[in-house]
Amino acid sequence: MLAMVLNHPGNEHTFHAEERAIPVSTSTDSVLKIMAFGLNYAELLTRNGESPDVKFPRVIGIEAVGTVSDTTTDSGFHVGQTVMTLMGGLGREFDGSYEEYALIPNHQLYPLPIKDSWAQLATIPESFYTAYGSLNRLRLSTGAHLLIRGGTSNAGIAALLLAKAMGYTVSTTSRNSDKLTTLQNLGADETLLDCGSLETTTSFDGILELVGTSTLRDSLQHLAPTGTAVVTGGLGGEWSLPDFSPFEIPGYLTNFQSTNVNAQLLSQAVALIKDHRLQLPIAQTFKLTDIAQAHQAMVNSHKIGKIVVIANHE
Ligand SMILES: NC(=O)c1ccc[n+]([C@@H]2O[C@H](COP(=O)([O-])OP(=O)(O)OC[C@H]3O[C@@H](n4cnc5c(N)ncnc54)[C@H](OP(=O)(O)O)[C@@H]3O)[C@@H](O)[C@H]2O)c1
Numbered sequence: 001m002l003a004m005v006l007n008h009p010g011n012e013h014t015f016h017a018e019e020r021a022i023p024v025s026t027s028t029d030s031v032l033k034i035m036a037f038g039l040n041y042a043e044l045l046t047r048n049g050e051s052p053d054v055k056f057p058r059v060i061g062i063e064a065v066g067t068v069s070d071t072t073t074d075s076g077f078h079v080g081q082t083v084m085t086l087m088g089g090l091g092r093e094f095d096g097s098y099e100e101y102a103l104i105p106n107h108q109l110y111p112l113p114i115k116d117s118w119a120q121l122a123t124i125p126e127s128f129y130t131a132y133g134s135l136n137r138l139r140l141s142t143g144a145h146l147l148i149r150g151g152t153s154n155a156g157i158a159a160l161l162l163a164k165a166m167g168y169t170v171s172t173t174s175r176n177s178d179k180l181t182t183l184q185n186l187g188a189d190e191t192l193l194d195c196g197s198l199e200t201t202t203s204f205d206g207i208l209e210l211v212g213t214s215t216l217r218d219s220l221q222h223l224a225p226t227g228t229a230v231v232t233g234g235l236g237g238e239w240s241l242p243d244f245s246p247f248e249i250p251g252y253l254t255n256f257q258s259t260n261v262n263a264q265l266l267s268q269a270v271a272l273i274k275d276h277r278l279q280l281p282i283a284q285t286f287k288l289t290d291i292a293q294a295h296q297a298m299v300n301s302h303k304i305g306k307i308v309v310i311a312n313h314e
Pocket of ligand 1: 040126127130233259
């Protein structure tokens with residue numbers, strides 16, 4: 001089988017195509033035939049050597065969808081079952097998705113009972129789990145007014161789709177006025193141009209902050225006294241708030257991290273995706289052998305949607 005291996009950090013041309021033996025299941029791990037996976041900016045940082053805990057050589061990639069191709073009878077899975085995996089050390093502590101087959105701990109395989117193309121299924125794990133986990137932290141009631149800051153990011157679009165399915169009113173942002181119509185077409189009730197500060201008189205019940213601490217102070221200006229803001233992203237490149245006082249928080253402030261997956265939350269997200277036929281746009285698809293071009297697209301493409309790599313064909 002083909003694995004695109006990083007023997008050391010470097011640019012997008014550092015991936016080395018390696019022929020490896022297909023792994024064999026163990027008492028704790030099953031073999032996943034990887035059909036497709038989405039790309040994440042975090043993988044570009046790992047490739048650059050900016051993830052100090054990642055040791056090389058490593059097959060990176062923090063999420064994948066595919067079928068179980070080898071497993072033991074007591075794993076809870078059967079050969080041919082459609083599953084997904086994400087996070088929990090995937091592509092960091094052990095080899096991840098940039099290969100045709102991967103050995104995955106059984107407790108990190110999750111059923112994916114949705115019928116769709118592999119490319120479409122590949123948009124689900126990290127973006128929808130992050131979005132749903134973040135919304136869950138907000139504890140909103142039906143009809144609540146949500147603000148998504150960083151609305152054109154994949155997590156932002158997944159949050160918009162989920163939030164509409166959950167019955168919220170959604171305002172969402174972009175720095176780019178050209179993208180606002182796309183957000184409306186995806187179901188946003190209101191779109192706001194983000195110029196570093198937001199022009200709105202609304203007091204939001206919930207705020208999903210994906211731009212991060214660079215806009216958090218401004219976001220909190222628009223939070224209702226009983227509202228909650230969740231910090232999940234750092235698109236603005238900042239992850240802390242200088243001279244922060246807790247008295248700046250009008251309501252409640254929390255965070256979400258997808259590092260350790262809560263299987264119950266993930267299955268609730270999958271149920272919403274299935275019931276409401278939610279589809280995150282796909283920006284571009286690539287072959288596994290074109291991983292260098294896929295990484296270039298992460299930097300250069302300004303299209304809305306997930307970049308997906310197809311690892312195997314049926
Ligand atoms: N906490 C967690 O567990 C978790 C999990 C996954 C991702 N994340 C974080 O969540 C964020 C979103 O991730 P993603 O993969 O969904 O992102 P993504 O799809 O790569 O987001 C791309 C969009 O971000 C916006 N953007 C880029 N730079 C920006 C800046 N300096 N200021 C404001 N907006 C900027 C751009 O939108 P416009 O041009 O339209 O403004 C761009 O289209 C990232 O910070 C990521 O690290 C966190």
